Amino acid sequence: MTALLDIDQLLDQMESGLRQALEQRGVESPVLIGIRTGGVWLADVLSKRLGIEEPFGELDISFYRDDFSRIGLNPRVKPSSLPFDTEGRDIILIDDVIMSGRTIRAAMNEIFDYGRPASIILATLIDLGARELPIQPDVAGKTMALESHQRVKLRGPDPLRIELQEAGQ
């Protein structure tokens, strides 16, 4: 059984949350960075919604993961691509789902290897809780908790949809 969450509603929530966060911080020309793969799809959608014309960046965090010494290298690594200088910029970092916070830690380490940004706002489509690190999203499309047998997955890029999977299905 696969239940779909309403993606448009969550994107509306992210958009308004981001507008609010940008205004509060007085950020005028932010750049978007999406974490592969789902975060990149979302960065594409949100850059249009927010009217950001500067091309968004794509981050592959495989070289920065903290589980290399347990599972080795991700064989599907693709090059990161940041088509702008991060030094001194206000960055909106986007991922589809946040749980442990380890992906975000890796992503921030990687971003700092490109330069020192002025600020980073973290936006995620879904916040599943279950955090293992002191990292919280500034903006989340939805906050929810999963039962241990449930999984959530963003499919895309066109159309974007969210799948809630029950184990054994």
Added chain:
Amino acid sequence: MTANDSSPHHLQLTRDGQLRHFLTLDGLDRALLTDILDTADSFIEVGERTIKKVPLLRGRTVVNLFFESSTRTRSTFELAAKRLSADVLNLDISTSATSKGESLSDTLLNLEAMASDMFVVRHSQSGAPHFIAESVTPGVAIINAGDGRHAHPTQAMLDMLTIRQHKGQFEGLKVAIVGDVLHSRVARSQIRALNELGAGEVRVIAPGTLLPKDVESLGCTVEYDMARGMKDLDVVIMLRLQKERMEGALLPSEREFYRLYGLNQQKLALAHPECIVMHPGPINRGVEIESAVADGPQSVILNQVTNGIAIRMAVMSMAMGGQVAERQQKLSERGQT
């Protein structure tokens, strides 16, 4: 090298088919070779950043164990390891032929006692990295940086990366390897890689005295006449002519070799207009290649050097990754019993 169960391709892969040593391209399929090229593409991007370093091998120790000297290969391996955040120890060891076996084992024991995680080995004897991989402590990865006449797999892979960058793919490509194939470990690895990746035709162009006896069995066609061999080529790979070969009566003279097999603009004009020119370096200008060609618009020789760092980063991180994944698997199996 004796028993079948110690054949290199079993030795260099984990049960799941991940790389754990990198000794030869034999036994590595197209999917794995493509994985190496794709991973290297990502490392090329790292080399373009302000901070050209990723934390993958942080806290690990890589020993460059060079029994045969080589400035370029050693320095690109060193840079690759450093860009992966590993600690690097460079050992240039000149060996006396008689005590080689014993001193090699002793050297290894000492290095293992220093808790090394990876040995990058270059040796004048074919099979030396294989021997080390068989005898080394589990968990230590061995990378072949060139052994005797046998193989130079990272050089071949950086050449494949360079070809893919310029040509997009391998299907249907006509590739020639020109010069001293007989003594070249690079040529052997290149022919193997090109065939596995699906190149259309691999030619070797050389005088008969510089070809191994059963060269066609490596998977290539043979052409003795360079003008004929250059026809329609998409890629021409020049090999370095080692001066000492002149003394072995294999060749009449340098000048004669250059006249017949040296690459100049006239000969290059016979190939496809977009044919790229490659050379593993160091180049002998005026012996196997003319300066106007080596420095010309079709030359990608310096791209090869840049790609060499990325390929070595890919192979080192994949082999280390295979080792750690295997160790974890064993630990969890032990935990379950």
